Amino acid sequence: MTRQIRTSPAASDQSLHQAYDTALLDLDGVVYAGGRAIGHAVESLAAARADGMHLAYVTNNALRTPEAVAEHLGELGIPTDAAEVITSAQAVARLIAEQVEPGSKVLVIGGEGLRVALRERGLVPVESAEEEGLAAVVQGYGGPDLAWGRFAEASYAINRGVPWYASNTDLTIPGARGIAPGNGAAVEVVRIATGAEPQVAGKPLPPMHRETVLRTGAKRPLVVGDRLDTDIEGAFNGGVDSLLVLTGVTDAEQLLRAEPRHRPTYMDRDLRGLLAGQPEVVPAAEGFRCGGWTAVALNNGVLELREDDDESGGSDETGGSGEGGDGGSGSDPLDGLRALCAAAWTAAAEDVCTLDAAKALARLGL
Numbered sequence: 003m004t005r006q007i008r009t010s011p012a013a014s015d016q017s018l019h020q021a022y023d024t025a026l027l028d029l030d031g032v033v034y035a036g037g038r039a040i041g042h043a044v045e046s047l048a049a050a051r052a053d054g055m056h057l058a059y060v061t062n063n064a065l066r067t068p069e070a071v072a073e074h075l076g077e078l079g080i081p082t083d084a085a086e087v088i089t090s091a092q093a094v095a096r097l098i099a100e101q102v103e104p105g106s107k108v109l110v111i112g113g114e115g116l117r118v119a120l121r122e123r124g125l126v127p128v129e130s131a132e133e134e135g136l137a138a139v140v141q142g143y144g145g146p147d148l149a150w151g152r153f154a155e156a157s158y159a160i161n162r163g164v165p166w167y168a169s170n171t172d173l174t175i176p177g178a179r180g181i182a183p184g185n186g187a188a189v190e191v192v193r194i195a196t197g198a199e200p201q202v203a204g205k206p207l208p209p210m211h212r213e214t215v216l217r218t219g220a221k222r223p224l225v226v227g228d229r230l231d232t233d234i235e236g237a238f239n240g241g242v243d244s245l246l247v248l249t250g251v252t253d254a255e256q257l258l259r260a261e262p263r264h265r266p267t268y269m270d271r272d273l274r275g276l277l278a279g280q281p282e283v284v285p286a287a288e289g290f291r292c293g294g295w296t297a298v299a300l301n302n303g304v305l306e307l308r309e310d311d312d313e314s315g316g317s318d319e320t321g322g323s324g325e326g327g328d329g330g331s332g333s334d335p336l337d338g339l340r341a342l343c344a345a346a347w348t349a350a351a352e353d354v355c356t357l358d359a360a361k362a363l364a365r366l367g368l
Contacts, residue, residue, distance in 0.1 A: 010344035013282035019050040024220035031228035031250020036178020046273035064091035064142030064169035065113035090169035090204035093213040095119035112142035131159035142169035143185040157195040170204025206235035230264035290344035293337030297345035307362035335366040
């Protein structure tokens with residue numbers, strides 16, 4: 003299937019929670035970080051739900067069960083049923099169950115979320131590579147206390163030819179104290195020891211999208227995430243729209259340099275974006291305009307950002323004062339980022355933008 007290359011953020015006259023029937027929300031970096039709710043998340047989700055939008059929480063983190071995740075969300079002030087939580091553990095358990103006999107033994111390298119998901123599919127989680135009749139090895143995020151010896155256990159089985167599965171391959175995971183190694187980093191450890199490649203279920207791959215659609219019944223879903231290489235790419239692979247929020251691991255510079263499969267349909271600061279429409283980015287005489295900003299790709303390899311007030315003589319040759327924020331005019335910096343994305347993505351087409359955007363981004367303060 004040929005997909006049209008996105009060269010600009012899309013517009014929406016309707017608020018997103020009215021334009022889509024279901025929000026497929028990532029958790030880490032979107033709803034919470036390090037167990038604490040991200041600013042504006044609780045009230046935004048409550049308002050979207052009250053107005054009829056279905057909410058589903060889709061996470062690559064296989065450590066906890068849906069019941070545990072739902073309980074945690076409730077403690078944060080987001081009432082959630084366990085059926086509204088879809089994890090990569092569930093997706094990988096289904097993938098394994100389709101390829102082994104019912105009742106097969108599966109070596110678990112990870113947490114309780116994997117064990118529960120395997121039992122749900124009629125499989126038997128075990129802890130030792132020495133189990134007779136071992137049918138598969140499954141690896142998922144086990145938290146910071148996962149013993150190093152578990153990676154050795156996986157390697158022993160995989161090196162004997164036991165099929166290897168991974169819930170996801172996110173290299174990092176955001177927390178309250180910063181960015182920490184994720185399951186993808188642990189998968190690399192086992193890959194080095196075995197030379198093998200796992201079958202992977204989590205975002206951005208099709209098994210996770212299939213699991214989500216099967217469990218939610220969404221007809222017009224909107225994927226909401228903070229990661230370009232999992233959430234946004236997963237939406238791209240599934241042929242659905244996406245909203246990137248800037249509360250997690252992706253920053254403005256990474257967004258400008260996104261390759262086509264990593265370019266979101268919409269972008270916003272946080273989950274308040276669900277409750278609003280999205281402004282139009284339109285071609286201007288030399289570049290692209292959104293709100294009070296115009297972005298231009300110059301021939302000298304620089305992305306220039308101009309503000310309406312610049313017309314009165316307030317700009318320097320880079321199109322800005324070098325100050326962060328809104329330039330004093332009230333223009334929304336996020337509109338400036340949208341215009342810059344259109345200029346960068348159009349210039350890059352199917353490739354990655356290499357234009358220098360440092361001064362333009364510094365001006366926005368994002």
